[in-house]
Amino acid sequence: MGGVFGAVLARDLRISLRQRGTLVHHLLFFVLVVALFPLGTNTDETILVAVAPALIWMSVLLSILLSLQRLFRADHDEGVLTQYLVSPEPLALIALAKVVAYWLISGFVYVLAAPLLVLLLGVPVHALGAMIAALALGTPVLALIGAIGVALTLSLPRAGLLLSLLVFPLYVPVLIFGAGAMRAAIVGLNYAGALYVLAALAVLAITLAPWAIAAALRIGSE
């Protein structure tokens, strides 16, 4: 059991690390969305700080959904997915390994970008810790729920818009508590409660989502 998890994880990590371009695109997209936003308003700091949590989380949602679309694409096109489907190893475990590999890379991107955003939007430095913690707890949930949608739409060649329609409503709790933790941290309130809820959501998603992803992959392959 641990064997297949580790093998898939190592394989996916190696592939992503060899395609460093994608990683850079991911980072640039995230920073660009946030950096363009102030151009649409005036440069009043109070406004920017007030919308910063929502803005950061919305760009996280968008960039995760955009990059997640490729999660099973290569495996699907190259037939590796068929091997996973017929293998005696549990498909849910393989799916979890793939999502974890994706998250280890993209989560790293968000942690890397977070201090930059603090500079760009004028978010006080003391909120940085809460922001990173909320991102670290919230992004796995986003990746796991998103992967269900990706697996469901795998047979459709261009499912981007449909995917966002399926997945965005399910992202509401993470958006609320992720941005909520940040908002509380900015004004100096206690943000532990929101982080606990995010942690609970993460545990729930890690427990249940792999089964749903596996079921969705099987439905798509029938």
Add this chain to the structure above:
Amino acid sequence: MATSAFKRWFHRFGSLPYFYGVSRSWARWLAVPGLVLAGYAVFAGLVLVPADYQQGDVFRILYIHVPSAWLSLFGYTAMAVAGVITLVWRLKLAEIFIVAAAPIGASFTFLALVTGAIWGKPTWGTFWVWDARLTSELILLFLYLGVIALHQAIESPRTAARACALLSIVGVVNVPIIHYSVVWWTTLHQGATVKLTGGSHMESDMLWPLLAGALGFTLIFGWLTLWGMRVQLLWRERRSRWVMRMVQDG
């Protein structure tokens, strides 16, 4: 004994031509009491019930709004139950139910939102507030639309229905989480908003038509869904022998 009788019933019920034959009379048994009850509720709501001492005549929209809101939740839950049946027992009728119920549930959700907005304008002074219930209802509408969009996107009807089954199960697990996170969010934002019930309980003169309306609209929901299922069934089985024979015989 009991299990074998159940199995026989299960198989007969699973037979599509049998279902198509009997569902016509079932639809009638749902339609007649449904329309009578809903008609009574609307008539009572508009004419018989006295005006509310605080809200005046505005509150009469309640007799459409509350049944719609109830059906928006009932419909989604029923779809998720059918989703489990689809994925576990592979019953074709459950697949068809999800496909047929989704647009009807979405319509009731939309109706609940619209009637709520119309009620909100004179009562709260605005069409929309980011209240916990309103926001969850809006997200529920998006969940319905997601199921409908997914069904339209996938060509193979069986794959589409099974994908919708899984999506509605994932959705129904999320509905309470979404609801409570929205509640948390609104309590963080603002103090207690205007509550629909406001702690005061309803007078029975007003309550009975409301219950009749809820039951009537539920029967109408069942009736419409049943007809949707029949249409879906005919379309899916259009190449099968029993449908062709039926069409030829008129």
